[in-house]
Amino acid sequence: MKDVLEQLGIESTNSGVMIGSRKVASTGAEIGSYSPVDGTLIAKVNCGDKATYEEVIKASKEAFEKWQMLTAPQRGEIVRQIGNALREYKEPLGKLVSYEMGKSYQEGLGEVQEMIDICDFAVGLSRQLYGLTMHSERPSHRMYEQYHPLGIVGIISAFNFPVAVWSWNTALAWVCGDVTVWKPSEKVPLTAIACQNITQEVMEKNGIDYAVSSLIVGDAAIGELISHDKRVPLVSATGSIPMGRKVGTAVAQRLGKSLLELGGNNAIIMTEHADLESCLVGAVFGAVGTCGQRCTSTRRIIIHESIFENVKAAMKKAYGQLRIGDPLNSNNHVGPLIDKDAVAAYEHALKAVIEQGGKEIVAGGVLDGDAYASGCYVKPAIFEAENHYEIVQHETFAPVLYLIKYTGGVENAIAIQNDVPQGLSSAIMTTNLRESEIFLSHAGSDCGIANVNIGTSGAEIGGAFGGEKDTGGGRESGSDAWKIYMRRQTNTINYSTEIPLAQGIKFDL
Numbered sequence: 001m002k003d004v005l006e007q008l009g010i011e012s013t014n015s016g017v018m019i020g021s022r023k024v025a026s027t028g029a030e031i032g033s034y035s036p037v038d039g040t041l042i043a044k045v046n047c048g049d050k051a052t053y054e055e056v057i058k059a060s061k062e063a064f065e066k067w068q069m070l071t072a073p074q075r076g077e078i079v080r081q082i083g084n085a086l087r088e089y090k091e092p093l094g095k096l097v098s099y100e101m102g103k104s105y106q107e108g109l110g111e112v113q114e115m116i117d118i119c120d121f122a123v124g125l126s127r128q129l130y131g132l133t134m135h136s137e138r139p140s141h142r143m144y145e146q147y148h149p150l151g152i153v154g155i156i157s158a159f160n161f162p163v164a165v166w167s168w169n170t171a172l173a174w175v176c177g178d179v180t181v182w183k184p185s186e187k188v189p190l191t192a193i194a195c196q197n198i199t200q201e202v203m204e205k206n207g208i209d210y211a212v213s214s215l216i217v218g219d220a221a222i223g224e225l226i227s228h229d230k231r232v233p234l235v236s237a238t239g240s241i242p243m244g245r246k247v248g249t250a251v252a253q254r255l256g257k258s259l260l261e262l263g264g265n266n267a268i269i270m271t272e273h274a275d276l277e278s279c280l281v282g283a284v285f286g287a288v289g290t291c292g293q294r295c296t297s298t299r300r301i302i303i304h305e306s307i308f309e310n311v312k313a314a315m316k317k318a319y320g321q322l323r324i325g326d327p328l329n330s331n332n333h334v335g336p337l338i339d340k341d342a343v344a345a346y347e348h349a350l351k352a353v354i355e356q357g358g359k360e361i362v363a364g365g366v367l368d369g370d371a372y373a374s375g376c377y378v379k380p381a382i383f384e385a386e387n388h389y390e391i392v393q394h395e396t397f398a399p400v401l402y403l404i405k406y407t408g409g410v411e412n413a414i415a416i417q418n419d420v421p422q423g424l425s426s427a428i429m430t431t432n433l434r435e436s437e438i439f440l441s442h443a444g445s446d447c448g449i450a451n452v453n454i455g456t457s458g459a460e461i462g463g464a465f466g467g468e469k470d471t472g473g474g475r476e477s478g479s480d481a482w483k484i485y486m487r488r489q490t491n492t493i494n495y496s497t498e499i500p501l502a503q504g505i506k507f508d509l
Helices: 002-005 049-067 070-090 090-101 105-125 164-176 189-205 219-230 240-253 278-290 306-321 340-355 410-418 433-440 481-485
Strands: 013-015 017-019 030-034 039-045 133-135 142-147 152-156 177-184 213-216 234-238 257-261 266-270 296-306 359-362 383-384 400-406 425-429 449-452 486-492
Touching: 002 090, 002 142, 002 425, 013 400, 013 410, 017 189, 030 306, 039 189, 049 177, 049 219, 070 090, 070 105, 070 164, 070 189, 070 400, 090 105, 105 164, 133 278, 133 410, 152 164, 164 177, 164 481, 177 234, 177 306, 189 213, 189 278, 213 486, 219 240, 234 240, 240 257, 266 278, 266 400, 266 410, 278 400, 278 425, 296 306, 296 410, 306 383, 306 400, 340 383, 340 400, 359 410, 400 410, 410 433, 425 433, 481 486
Parallel strands: 013 039, 152 177, 152 234, 177 213, 234 257, 266 296, 266 425, 296 400, 383 400, 425 449
Antiparallel strands: 017 213, 030 039, 133 142, 142 486, 359 383
16 A cells, blocks of 8 residues: 555645645644554544635635636646546555545446546536527517636535545536635545645646645534635535535525535335346445445335345345455455444444344344454345334445335335435336336436436436435536536627617616
């Protein structure tokens, strides 16, 4: 890992405040980044404080005045180069993501590939920031809409996707003409510093000596500063629902804009017409990938009574084949949870589901021994449960899966799926066209993502990503998600010698 850290510019002690490429001294707390893989201290980071936050915002405001004056294609060219730099650093950055966060190396590489993909998307977008033209009701008038950059975009990101979600925001914000201030999760600060280093390498090559991208590592206090700051017109926050409520409330009180990507309680519906063999891989990966720490992880499988026992047996057999261990070893399927707090939440869920009436199908538990010395390795567990259990209604960020039986038609399964506070991702496994269309209709899934014959986990950057209800309603990444990073303006031009009023109003002097 030492060579990886050197390649990415990570030192034994690092500044957690970077204004562009400038490292800022801070009186904030010093934290250590410990790998959940083996419990090793990777490096230390000096966090930001209120004074350094003010310095970051001041520099960002000044940078915005310069950055917005570049044309969108010019900004897109720089983002293109950042995408190429990520291609060069894909292997070491993917390895650091895996080691600092605990996801498999293949998933770490996949996360960096998402960053590359969104840069490619943003480059094309830089020539497609389209408005609309409208016919005016007034003669010799022309109307149209155009989009302008907002200014500073604050980004608060979570530990489970330590780099991809940042890039979803930055790549689009930058081509739109915004500058960004990033508060990463304090659980994974090193991947953030690595991304800042890579970005600034490109910026400097292009003569950008101002703070298009800034970084400030810190705890919830930094997030509160961002959320309450009127100088930050848009706050994009990814994390838990309680965190999102605080951010959304603070931003709304100052009439700012927020983009919230919060928790999920994602379900796969398996009807009696499901192709069980083809849907098994999607179900298992959705439940145990990233050790159940994806916002799109499969938490529930809602199964028709006619195939319930077959699915239960198949899932039990598949879980018996899972290999748990070092995520840098490609032979392993499941790595560790992020930390001991996550382990405690996992253990609480195992106990709660039994107390509330659930039946154990695959036993869970914390693993011990030299191979699991960090204390963060757990066994993926499966329970037969009812949807109304309090613990089932709650998102446990761990590999705990609930199998729920339904009777009757697909409408009953959809009702069960929708009967949770969250609304991020959903899926149906069926070969019946009618069932799939009902699931995708206005009376079907109430989630922001609805899939047919694939799992809940894994999204492509071409589509807007996000969910409804307690998931927050935000949309990031592809499609027209770029519009939230800009302000829309309606323009009317009068090229006549008179000033007729709209709606035929007369106002003669």
